[in-house]
Amino acid sequence: MSLAIKGRQVAERKLAIYLLALPIAFLLSVTVYPLLHTISLSVHDFRTGAFVGTQNFLRAFNDPALVASVRVTVIYVCVAVLSEAVLGLLAAVVINRSVSSPLLRGLIYSVMIVPMVTPSVAAGVIARLIYIPGYGILNYVLRAAGIISRDVLWLSTPSSAMFCVLSVDIWQWTPFVFLVLFAGLTAVPRDIVEAALVDGASGVELFRYVELPFLKNLLLMVVMFRFADTFRVFDHVMALTGGGPGSATEFLSVYLYRIAFKFWNLNYAAAIAIFVVIVASILMYFLGKVLTSEVA
Amino acid sequence: MLGSRAHHAIWRHIVQVLIIAGLLGYMFPFFWMVSTSLKPKSEFYTYPPSLLPGHPSFGAFSSVLIGRGYITLLGNSIVICLSAVIFILALSLLIAYPLTRLSLPARVKTGILQWILSLRFLPPIVVVVPIFAIIRTAGLYDRPVSLIFLYSAFGLPFAVWMVKGFLQEVPKELEEAAWVDGASRSYAFFRILLPLLAPGILATAVISFALSWSEFLFALILTATPRAQTFPVGVWGLVTQFQIIWNEMAAVGVISVIVPVCLLLFGRRYVLSALTFGVIREKS
Known part of the structure; x- marks a missing residue:
């Protein structure tokens, strides 16, 4: 390597360090520093401020409300992610096969992007206008169709409240799964599809052996994104049920919010936060593996 | 056949x-x-509920924006989100440029990128407690500046990955040609690279704005009065009232959806491409 090139490389490295220093310090100060602060909070008592070691964590393991919260969070994440993945995949495959007009495709893109940019709090408002007894249109439609005879209190029965909260997530985010996979399908080479059809492949076989292998990595990626985002669900729950009735929709974020900002036990909340971070990190680790093989 | x-x-x-x-x-x-x-109050007591308003009026919009003073929250949201977008764009270029254009060890590059991506998966609720404590001691509670700061940080990971993708699409040779002609690195960056990046930067700005615009958790915890409250906090405030006024609640919902949708009119294709990790590359 000649000296000139080496000199340029050193200069470039220096410049890179100057440019990166400020934004990285900024990111560290807003994410890593608070995380360290959380760890320190979690090992202290919230009244006396004395060091208590693992006491807050032991309390967390014996907290029935936390167990209940983990339970509903798991149900929420599984049902939401699974429904979004299946519905999004199904819609992408069916629509890709049956719609070829660019106009209609463009319309689908435009319509499907709207729920994604809707603030979740607003999505909660929309759901309220549909589920609420009295004005809500769902009860009216079901009554008119003869399916129910009396108004259902959608938001104040535990199981239906869970359904309502889930429905908002699925309505808002299935388009995300759909858009990614729909776009991914356009990358499937036309001649492979035609060769399969000439060989007499059925629609299901075409999906199983041609389309699905093409979509596998993308599907994995969107599922990971949805996993991470459903795990932190907060906004539309606050607007729709506030965690109730009882603790039927008190997901981890909502529970943590209540412990920290209603009971003001910041130290116990910090211990729960550490628990959430650990679970989130495990998810992150797997995502990192998928993405490095996909993007880099 | x-x-x-x-x-x-x-x-x-x-x-x-x-x-x-x-x-x-x-x-x-x-x-x-x-x-x-658009329905006036009297139409909420008819059964069955009518699909279309009988006498459409913008009464709910004016009563919520002026009467309840939500116009202040709307202003706060716009100021906070625009400021955050400016910071996000500047910082993401500062990170993405060295990672795509300067000679750094590959391990350092992927390491930084992966770390930044991992922040995208950090649930904000786990850092909200210490951030609340820090903001309080710094005397920044209920101030727009604390939200600008946080939105810039939490919007950054996504923006870095987007800008990085757009930067990689611009051939390095274009800048190198300028250097050969005697242009400085900064001249090549501002006069050659940046104009080429403009559509991508615009898409990044739109998405960063939409993400900040939707943010609710930090705004809920770090604000208390209309001095710093954002629009989503106002939306939530109406929902949790004892007596809910349907048309006003719907009106704030409409406003909070209209703003990002209007922004999408700019560069829909790029926004789509970015929201779907660059899978969508359609010419439309």
């Missing part, structure tokens, strides 16, 4: 009609919200 083709064509038409019906159904909740926002 002909029979099967005709059969196929009919089938396609049926599916297309079903898809359009499905799209309309998907949009129904929005329609219902808009319709509700």
